[in-house]
Amino acid sequence: MAESGALTDRLREHRLILRYADEPGYSQDIDCYLRHGGYEQLRKALSMDPAAIVAEVKASGLRGRGGAGFPTGTKWGFIDHTKNRKPVYLLCNADESEPGTFKDRQIIYKDPHQLLEGMIIASYANRAHLAYIYIRGEMVRGAQILERALAEARAKNFLGTNILGSGYDLDIFVFRGAGAYICGEETGLIESLEGKRAYPRIKPPYFPAALGLYLCPTIVNNVETLCNVKHIVEMGGAAFAKIGTPNNTGTRIWCVSGDVRRPGYYEYDCGAITLGELLYDVCGGIRDGNRLKAVIPGGSSAKVLRAGEIYRVQRKKPDGSAEEIEMRLEDLPLDFDTIAASGSMSGSGGVIVMDHTRDMVECLSNLSAFYAHESCGQCTPCREGALWMHKILRRMVGGGARPEDPQLLLDVSGQIAGRTICAFGEACSWPVESFVAKFREEFEAKATAAQESESLSRAC
């Protein structure tokens, strides 16, 4: 009994960012937010030196929640305010278009002021006086909710000139995208916000912190990342760093979709539960009593994991030394580092589950259609390669698979990653590489089946 009690405790969500989001009666309006202690951290932050806030964020160990997991404090530290004479911009990445990801939407639709408070604090810390929220175009309602929240915040002088008598001025506006995934890539986002096609910029030299919006220093952060800033100010960086595990601090919102009984979004301390616990205990297991076949752990661009796989991962021992241990897929703790050590990534937190009835070639074909459609077209390997891979996969699904196709897919995908302007190149080749490598027999079976049906039709 005691043990099952401990298990239930372990599986209880720790909602920091989504603390109020689904509470009955909690609403988007500012009065509700204020009743729940809203904008208190802004007051506190405005009494601090901006550099002190950056120091707290560094101490917190917070890593970006948009996909790459880059340390937020380090990013903020790239702007040297002693030398910089240009305006600084802060951009909130609310493009949320990585397939499998639906966490930022929960924040925007249910607790918009939490995002605004985090953004205002982040803007103050980075000495920005103008900030934009880049929200994907399809979230029309989300944009309206944010517009209203901004107007409320302006009316209460949480935005505007001389915010709460601090002498600090800031305004924030909403900018709507128009259906292009590549706008989520931070430099594509910046180009889009400049009124151009969302063609990502080459890095170096165009690191946003150096040459961002209008070629000024710019901080781009994800919605969930910016919300965390508020909590770091509240509890202090050191206390925040105690949530989760070393180098994997704070909570994460895991978005589970696909073949589980209870898909949805679940917030846990980093590393607090395992992938197996998330799928079987939290999400109720695989639907219809089916068996697990594959999981994409961090949005569609992350490499697929196959049920039954064993990973060799480095783990830190209490004395600080590292040891290498073997881990089953189910035992992988949900954090940044272990998922990376399994050869994939926790990316945007989008966990897509496929059960044993699924055809892996069809699943990959579906994803490859996405990438073929969304390549911005600047780099030849990505523009052509993403389309070729999709054409091959569509042909395979349509009964025209050839024995050389699995290798052809690997050859094409192998010539994209690392040869492009932005990480979309990796994003479109990793799924292909991992699906083919891990489920090669299914890709080969397609070719065998196609040959058999061809010889059958010739015989008739």
Next chain:
Amino acid sequence: MVVPDQPLLPGEEAPGAEFERKADEIVGQYPASRRSAALPLLHLWQKEFGFLSQRAVEWISERLGLQPIHILELITFYPMLRIRPGGRINFKVCRTLSCALAGSHELFAQIRDRCGATASAGHGIYLSPDGTYSVEFVECLALCGSAPAMMVDEEEFERATIGTVDRILAESLGSGASHGEGKG
């Protein structure tokens, strides 16, 4: 010619005072560069008139002091911008993996049948013959946990079924032309 020749819609020649006011307000949000207002103005125009015409390209480029090509290149890049009218009621069904696993492709076919949207209007958009309905696939709508996801005009629908669609169609008939207002 990228933007097809179309007769001007009522009000397109000179959009009204309210439209002008909104446009000014938008431009004011980008003090460092008027060009940033291009996409927001395209959204504004499309919301008002339903699609983007040659007149939209002229009006917006003039307003922002840009060449027409700067506006055209956005229209041809961003999937949500359209150069032809959609249906008075527009269905967007998510095509991507989690929704596909939950049957979104079957749902797409059912919606097309129900609406008689069989004529391809290019770019994967299907129209009913009288122009009332359009049906199209879109990529992941960030509603994967409640798949299949769908949008009807600006409204999002989770765990959508053909029953949801039937309800929407019945309501739209009941309320006459109110659905899809502002789409020209």
